[in-house]
Amino acid sequence: MELVSPGLGLIFWMTLAFGIVLLVLRKYAWRPILNTIREREMYISKSLRDAQHIQRELAALEMVKETKLKEAEKLRLELLAQARNEADDIIRLARQKASADVTQMMEDAKRAVEAQRKSVINEIRGQIALLSIDMAEKVLEGELKNKKASADLVNQLLDKVILN
């Protein structure tokens, strides 16, 4: 019978001990433990939410980046084409200017050559005249009596030569 008949003393002490343990643990153990666990769970779920949010934002940013990149690519091509056109223009103009210059220079050179040729011809004519006079003087000195008639004859002959 003793096995199943409760004892008053044990009931008293057990109530006291369990009650004290309950109160002590409630204040010094369960409250901090449960609070911390709850805080941690909230922190974790908040972090997960944040992570998802950030992921979404990143995806959006990625899209923006893509469009910006495409725009930049387009702009680049446009700029390139424009630059190429400008370069072509510059080259064409330069070519035109260069050819004009060359023509001008050629003409100048031609003119200079012409002038030179003329002066050279004149000089040569003078020289030839002198030479001819000298030659005629020497030839005629001994052979011709009429010095003046000989000179005229030579001059006439030379005119014919130059005109030919």
Added chain:
Amino acid sequence: MLLRCGESLIFRCFRKIIVLVFSGVLMLSATNASAAGGGHDEDGKFNAGDVIIGHILDSYDWHIMDIGSTPVSIPLPVLLMYEGRFYFFLSSRFHHGHIAYKGFGIAREGPKKGRIVKVLDEELTPDPQASFLLDLSITKNVFSVFISGFLICVIFISVGRRYQRGGSQEVPRGLQSFLEPIILFVRDEIALSAIGEKHHQRFLPYLLTLFFFIFFNNLLGLVPFFPGGANVTGNISVTLVLALFTFFTTQLFSTKGYWTHIFNTPGVPVWLKLPLPLMPIIEIVGVFIKPFVLMVRLFANITAGHMIILGFVSLIFVLGSVASVMGFVISPLSLVFLVFMNFIELLVAFLQAYVFTLFSALFFGMAVPEEHHH
């Protein structure tokens, strides 16, 4: 830093206890083995029933072992109140129940067998005219409750401090990480599922204390030597107190819905309530049966476990007293069963703590019903 000191102090104490216990075990094995348990008839024969009942019941001293035929035990304080006077002395005054002290003795026979009664003479004859004797002695079970209560407080306060210090962003370490899954189990699988999201937090401290108190005492009961070994959760007084705590908590927090459910159970035909209030009577009886069942279930399970384990131990000595060869032959088999039973009891220790806590939570859930659809 202080906490760390406290922890190392506890560990040192544990080590000392373990060393003490093992030296005790060695001494025990050195003595005559058949003397163990002290359950002997007058003619010196081993009596398994006495051994088992002696281990399961509460006692005024903490019996550790017998050396030869001399019992070695820790005397515990006896506190009595009789006719307005207090009596306070150590239980060693009774000489293991052989003599009386100040007119009190431990009854050998009758309905109060094993308890302190007012006696008439040195023969320990109970006084039939004795008035009420209030016995508040620190018995083996009371002492064991103190030890386990202290242990639980130390463990969980240190863990609680670590939580407080670490905050919500620190990873649990050591004991903390071992206990956290169990705490979460009690919270999520017991409190939350049985009581519901809205009210469960109010009952959590009680449910956690209840669970760990039962669990720790169940485990301590399985340790065969000094700080353990007492049959605390297998004592009807202890389970009665726990059941009463659950009972009063249920009634204390009960809402209108709870009493409506008892007196005017929804979803039940009217002829079961009027003119004969059959359902209300059943429900009211149920209010008292619920804690009673809690009390009996835990008591019976743990006591039965202790009995089976002690039975296997006793088997060796029972057969050994018939012929020592039989004792030797049966001991390995007995040992195998003992190990097996101890594993089962480890499971039972957890299971019964779980069941008691779960049913308490279910009763609380009934006391604070959430809006449901009938």
